[in-house]
Amino acid sequence: MAGPVLQMRSIVKTFPGVTALSDVTLTVRQGEVHAVCGENGAGKSTLMKVLSGVHPYGSYAGDILFEGEVCRFRDIRASERRGIVIIHQELALVPYLSVAENIFLGNEHARRGLINWNDTLGHATELLRRVGLDEHPQTRVADIGVGKQQLVEIAKALSKEVRLLILDEPTAALNDEDSGKLLDLILELKNQGITSIIISHKLNEIRKAADSVTILRDGRSVGTLDVKAPGTTEERIISAMVGRDLDHRFPERTAHRPEEGAAPALEIRGWTVLHPIDRQRKVVDDVSLQVRRGEIVGIAGLMGAGRTELAMSVFGRTYGRCTGGTVLKDGREIRTRTVAEAVGHGIAYVTEDRKHYGLNLIDTVHRNISLTALHKVARRGVVDEHEERQVAEGFRTSMNIKAPTVFEPVGKLSGGNQQKVVLSKWIFAGPDVLILDEPTRGIDVGAKYEIYTVVDRLAAQGKAVVLISSELPELLGMCDRIYTMAAGRLTGEVPRAEATQEVLMRHMTRDRKNPKDEEVTR
Incomplete structure (x- = not known):
């Protein structure tokens, strides 16, 4: 077994009034993929910021040994000179610069203050090929998707001759396909001898990519497990993260029985929305659905299905151009042309992007x-x-x-x-109606359970809840009914008793070319 490339010993980091890290120890072997997990606030990102020099030497106690030498990084450039590169959850790319300019930003191919563009573009092309991107290096970063931007960040790290790559929640904003590609790349880099540390809440990704996992709880390291060992189950990792066994991932829920004769708390009829720029494209196409008081109704769909666009357009017309449809509250038609109108009618929308819009x-x-x-x-x-x-x-x-x-x-x-x-x-x-768009994205198992409990309690109080989620187990564990969407249209409505991941996926992947040929399952 390879020896340790990194040792962090007895790390203590405090902020005013808060001890973020207390006697944390981390050992990473040469050439492995090492995961770090824990509840939100456990200290994962803080530990990596200590390692990478974001929190400089002198602002923490303890020792860092990299490749057998004591390191005292004064800033992030000092750690990068040693080959330690961190990619933060919030990508550090300039959207209006090209891919090549972003890769070498601050590390330009220049002589006497002049950039050598031939070398820059040639080297960028080589790095992009290495991470599996066929984009032209002069493409603007703003013109590529988030998944490709994450790969540009890795290309940027490779340009700095990285030996230890740190990725903080690298798949938090990616769909399943892009997440899979990124994990495959990390495994390929491992074959090339690059050691990686991944911070992640997604236990299935840890089991796929990591060799070992260190678990933090309340600012302390509680142990390191061999991911491939037979006894390292998701339940064992979760128990170490939260400090207790979670017998259930979701609160126990009794199926909702609608009050006989009562009108739906929220009903949407024939809702159609055009793309804000391409006015020929329907992003929401003739959608009708309803949710009753005390009910949790899910909306499932792949990326681009139109779930968020539906929610935002209903909530104050904050997306696209609505060309048809009505919204009814307790059987009466209402107007939700502005956010103020929607809130005034007792509708709330918890956005999927809490940092920018929430x-x-x-x-x-x-x-x-x-x-x-x-x-x-x-x-x-x-x-x-x-x-x-x-x-x-x-x-x-x-x-x-x-x-x-x-x-x-x-x-x-x-x-x-x-x-x-x-x-x-x-x-x-x-509010009487809550629309929750990816309410547990990027948070840990323990915090998820707390949020599930809150949502369940709100439904028990008679609130009507619409839950949009990319995690099918979340929808199956929380919802009374689940609508499915594809290419802006509803393709199915599945009651709790009949819902499985296979059934939902079948509806979510119906023929998008001829959606009108499909009957909505009732």
Whole structure:
């Protein structure tokens, strides 16, 4: 067995009022793919930022040994000179520069201040071929998909003669196909002798790509497991992550029985939406669905099926151009032409992109929570700060938001806790209908269960919930009924008792060329 290429010993990292890492130890062998997992806030990203020099030497306690030598990185450039390169979850690419310019940004092929473009483009082409991309190196990054952008980041790392590649949630924003390609590339780099560390919440990906996994819990390392060993099951990893056995991944749920004669809380009829730029293309095509009070209704579909576009267009026409259809609330037609109108009718939308559309990252927890319903904490147009704080404290307790105080900037919270703030914000608004778009994307198993419990509790209170998710087990575990979509059209409606992954996938992959030939399963 190869010896260790990296050893991190007794790492301690504190922030004001918070101990992020406490006596963490990590050992990575030469040439392996090593996973690091743990709940949101466990310290995974902080540990990698210590390793890569984002948190410089002197701001933490403990030792880092790389290839047998003690390393004291003062900044990220120092770690890159040693061959340690980190790719953050938020990609560090400039969208309006070319692929080649991004690959060599800050590391240009230049002489006397002049860039040698022949060398730049030639070397970029070679690196792109190495990561399996056939894009022209002069293509703008803004003109390629997120999956390809992730590969550009890896090409950028290879240009720096990487020996230890760190990937923080590399597949969080990718579909299944792009995720598979990325994992295959990581395994290919392993064959080329490059050691990798992957931070991931997706246990199936860890089992596919990793050789070993180190688990962090509450800022401490609780153990390292051999992924290929027979006893290393997902249940064992989860138990180590959360500190307890999870007998169930989802709350126990009794199938909803609609009140006889009651109108649906939300009904959409004949909804059609055109692409915001290509007005000839229908992204939502004659969709009709309904959800009743106390019901959790899922929407399943592959990338490009039109699920998010449907949700955003219903919620204040925030996507595309609606050319037909009606929205009914409790049997009465309503208008949702603006976000204010939608909120006024008791509809809430939890976006899949919490960082850009769901939160004000530079503002505090308490300000974000009160944002959708300031009138509830205001007197004569002036916000009562004491009441605003009390409301936020209540949600911090009930939602188990891990933050030192409600005055903590939301941008400093982990992904799972940010998602709890988004949910708190909309729950405070008091909606009757909640549309949840990928509500557990990028968060760990323990935080997922907490969010599932909140969603289940809201349905039990009589709220109507629409759950959009790319994770079929999530839909199967949470929903009373599941609609499927493909190419902007509904292709099926499956009750809980009949729903399986195979049944859903069959509906999600129906013939998209002739959707009108398909009967919607009822």
